[in-house]
Amino acid sequence: EDDKYEEIDEREKQPNYEQKKWEEEQMHSAIYRFGAKGVKKEEDYDYVFDEQIEFIQALQIPGTKELSLKEKERTVSEAQKKRMDLDETKRSLPIYPFKDDLIAAVKEYQVLIIEGETGSGKTTQIPQYLNDAGFTADGKKIGCTQPRRVAAMSVAARVAVEMGVKLGNEVGYSIRFEDCTSERTIIKYMTDGTLHREFLSEPDLQAYSVMIIDEAHERTLHTDILFGLVKDIARFRPDLKLLISSATLDAEKFSAFFDGAPIFRIPGRRFPVDIYYTKAPEADYIDAATVSILQIHATQPLGDILVFLTGQEEIETCQEILQERVKRLGSKLKELMILPVYSNLPSEMQAKIFEPTPPGARKVVLATNIAETSLTIDNIIYVIDPGFCKQNNFNSRTGMESLIVVPISKASANQRAGRAGRVAAGKCFRLYTAWAYKHELEDNTVPEIQRINLGNAVLMLKALGINDLVHFDFLDPPPHETLVLALEQLYALGALNHHGELTKLGRRMAEFPVDPMMAKMILASEKYKCADEIVTICAMLSVNGAIFYRPKDKIIHADTARKNFFCPGGDHLVLLNVYKQWADTEFSTQWCYENFIQYRSMKRARDVREQLVGLMQRVEIEVVSAEGDSEKIRKAITAGYFYHIARLSKGGQYKTVKHNQTVMIHPNSMLFEDLPRWVLYHELVFTTKEFMRQTIEIESKWLLEVAPHYYKARELEDSTNKKMPKVLGKAKAELQVVN
Numbered sequence: 001e002d003d004k005y006e007e008i009d010e011r012e013k014q015p016n017y018e019q020k021k022w023e024e025e026q027m028h029s030a031i032y033r034f035g036a037k038g039v040k041k042e043e044d045y046d047y048v049f050d051e052q053i054e055f056i057q058a059l060q061i062p063g064t065k066e067l068s069l070k071e072k073e074r075t076v077s078e079a080q081k082k083r084m085d086l087d088e089t090k091r092s093l094p095i096y097p098f099k100d101d102l103i104a105a106v107k108e109y110q111v112l113i114i115e116g117e118t119g120s121g122k123t124t125q126i127p128q129y130l131n132d133a134g135f136t137a138d139g140k141k142i143g144c145t146q147p148r149r150v151a152a153m154s155v156a157a158r159v160a161v162e163m164g165v166k167l168g169n170e171v172g173y174s175i176r177f178e179d180c181t182s183e184r185t186i187i188k189y190m191t192d193g194t195l196h197r198e199f200l201s202e203p204d205l206q207a208y209s210v211m212i213i214d215e216a217h218e219r220t221l222h223t224d225i226l227f228g229l230v231k232d233i234a235r236f237r238p239d240l241k242l243l244i245s246s247a248t249l250d251a252e253k254f255s256a257f258f259d260g261a262p263i264f265r266i267p268g269r270r271f272p273v274d275i276y277y278t279k280a281p282e283a284d285y286i287d288a289a290t291v292s293i294l295q296i297h298a299t300q301p302l303g304d305i306l307v308f309l310t311g312q313e314e315i316e317t318c319q320e321i322l323q324e325r326v327k328r329l330g331s332k333l334k335e336l337m338i339l340p341v342y343s344n345l346p347s348e349m350q351a352k353i354f355e356p357t358p359p360g361a362r363k364v365v366l367a368t369n370i371a372e373t374s375l376t377i378d379n380i381i382y383v384i385d386p387g388f389c390k391q392n393n394f395n396s397r398t399g400m401e402s403l404i405v406v407p408i409s410k411a412s413a414n415q416r417a418g419r420a421g422r423v424a425a426g427k428c429f430r431l432y433t434a435w436a437y438k439h440e441l442e443d444n445t446v447p448e449i450q451r452i453n454l455g456n457a458v459l460m461l462k463a464l465g466i467n468d469l470v471h472f473d474f475l476d477p478p479p480h481e482t483l484v485l486a487l488e489q490l491y492a493l494g495a496l497n498h499h500g501e502l503t504k505l506g507r508r509m510a511e512f513p514v515d516p517m518m519a520k521m522i523l524a525s526e527k528y529k530c531a532d533e534i535v536t537i538c539a540m541l542s543v544n545g546a547i548f549y550r551p552k553d554k555i556i557h558a559d560t561a562r563k564n565f566f567c568p569g570g571d572h573l574v575l576l577n578v579y580k581q582w583a584d585t586e587f588s589t590q591w592c593y594e595n596f597i598q599y600r601s602m603k604r605a606r607d608v609r610e611q612l613v614g615l616m617q618r619v620e621i622e623v624v625s626a627e628g629d630s631e632k633i634r635k636a637i638t639a640g641y642f643y644h645i646a647r648l649s650k651g652g653q654y655k656t657v658k659h660n661q662t663v664m665i666h667p668n669s670m671l672f673e674d675l676p677r678w679v680l681y682h683e684l685v686f687t688t689k690e691f692m693r694q695t696i697e698i699e700s701k702w703l704l705e706v707a708p709h710y711y712k713a714r715e716l717e718d719s720t721n722k723k724m725p726k727v728l729g730k731a732k733a734e735l736q737v738v739n
């Protein structure tokens with residue numbers, strides 16, 4: 001049920017659908033490819049210049065019609081009109097009257113904390129103001145970090161439009177596996193993780209004159225670590241300006257951390273928001289949300305609705321139910337536009353949420369947490385808040401990570417409500433009781449650094465030469481045991497030696513923007529001579545498993561198609577098989593369509609794969625093929641993921657080897673009917689049970705081969721009720737050395 005299906009398209013029922021769809025895909029992919037040089041998204045598409053029109057024509061894509069001179073003129077004059085509207089919008093933002101003060105403050109102080117309501121213009125305007133004020137005059141860049149990739153991309157696109165430049169030229173973005181910048185780029189948006197990696201190649205951020213750590217209140221792991229890193233370099237780069245920008249009331253805390261840096265407050269424009277609670281707890285909040293949406297739509301004056309859900313699956317479910325109910329109600333209602341927003345949303349669809357609602361219609365935006373502060377959608381009057389979000393949680397006792405749905409904090413609830421009062425007085429409908437708000441919600445969300453696996457972060461810091469992690473300048477330090485566990489894991493993977501120093505292997509692992517286990521598996525593919533297959537598997541795993549397409553009315557066909565890809569060994573090999581077959585068709589769209597494979601995900605996997613191959617060259621690993629030897633491939637995977645091993649126990653359940661936790665094979669896995677004795681899983685997902693997602697069959701003796709320092713032969717014997725082995729000894733000693 002937590003599969004990621006793609007919304008079935010109404011048009012699918014039309015004649016010529018396949019041809020049309022193909023043309024459309026071609027069009028998108030042309031725009032996408034073109035995007036590397038210039039125009040990127042649909043939203044920019046009506047903002048084309050002559051050369052761009054010509055470029056698209058030159059591709060001679062079926063479906064693109066020749067534009068007449070008249071049409072060209074119209075396109076260009078529409079662009080001019082848009083330009084004027086844009087200027088007006090820019091001047092109406094709350095930050096606008098403070099432009100000069102802000103520039104003066106940046107000139108005066110090296111570090112500045114900026115606080116302002118979401119939507120006041122911090123992210124889109126500040127880099128432009130600083131650009132106007134000459135901060136890029138000496139060939140240096142203005143950088144701005146975002147915790148979320150969608151935000152980085154969409155904000156960059158917006159700013160490119162506002163500045164009248166092509167995305168990727170003067171204004172660009174860089175996110176994991178996708179760099180849309182050039183030598184001309186002066187304003188660069190990036191995810192916090194990307195900046196983290198830039199430190200590896202350029203520890204003093206020499207390319208930047210200003211670095212903005214935006215959405216600081218989100219307190220993601222990467223942002224938290226960046227605080228320490230930028231604070232440090234600010235000392236020996238007095239010419240570097242640092243802006244820490246945040247939406248909520250953490251400003252004092254940030255100021256204290258940055259040695260009393262001044263706080264620049266942008267007065268918010270805020271309209272009152274009435275808050276409503278349910279009288280009794282809701283059993284099914286998705287259902288409650290859809291009912292509320294329709295009630296608002298039927299009874300309340302026009303104004304858009306924003307609904308907070310926890311993830312893509314929920315959003316799609318909600319969208320489906322809504323569409324069905326709206327269809328049933330037919331012409332009794334005004335038009336309701338349903339728009340999803342989540343982080344994997346294809347970029348060409350992101351633009352839609354920012355388009356103005358047509359007169360007489362109402363927009364309902366179904367969003368994840370991303371709309372809480374990272375993205376501002378104009379004209380929201382109603383907010384529906386079920387009170388949950390998805391969180392990555394890490395159990396430092398068991399070392400297990402899983403994605404779970406948890407209640408939000410009061411601070412989050414108030415941010416969400418605030419979204420309703422940006423343009424006029426609004427209403428927020430909380431799908432929980434006032435009692436629950438008061439007594440069950442925590443005041444603040446726990447920062448990520450205190451609740452997730454630090455393996456990745458520790459590896460990066462070690463690669464930056466920061467050995468003493470215990471005394472690293474953290475805004476809020478991570479729990480000691482999480483740090484120990486990360487060190488221990490990196491030690492077991494061979495990335496650190498017993499002094500806690502980075503090994504040669506660790507240094508090579510740090511080159512890859514993936515978690516340490518995946519990095520290890522990539523490097524192990526050298527030994528097992530299967531790098532070609534392993535990079536493909538990594539790329540396929542990185543697109544979040546959203547490979548198979550399972551439209552509701554064709555479930556049987558889709559499942560049959562999926563089963564046709566099954567091949568011995570397990571799910572990783574199925575993914576490999578899909579990619580290989582696709583590659584054999586010269587990456588055909590038609591083939592994807594016929595086999596119920598999501599073309600977009602495949603295209604992304606192909607991009608990711610290309611990037612990984614580039615990185616392989618950097619660490620000098622030859623991309624050779626195992627020529628069908630599945631054991632080699634599975635051993636390389638095991639060399640990275642030997643932590644994720646479970647053994648069959650009673651009743652079709654599995655127990656994890658180290659901590660004896662009960663887990664199940666996911667029903668979508670090809671091993672679901674097989675239940676091999678030993679399995680390796682890629683990740684755990686908690687829905688109704690703790691499920692292993694993407695599993696392969698392994699042999700227990702491989703564990704002794706790939707991780708002799710982690711597994712002892714006796715734990716791999718086939719009797720049950722083993723005591724927990726003592727493996728912590730060395731890593732603890734190591735931490736003492738670090739101390």
Ligand code: CDP
Binds near residue numbers: 119120125154354
């Ligand atoms: O960063 P902050 O929350 O202060 O505001 P912002 O993201 O700079 O947004 C300022 C304005 O730009 C808002 O009115 C947004 O609706 C608009 N915007 C947009 O139209 N498209 C985007 N991709 C991002 C922002």
Ligand code: MG
Binds near residue numbers: 119122123124215374
């Ligand atoms: Mg912002």
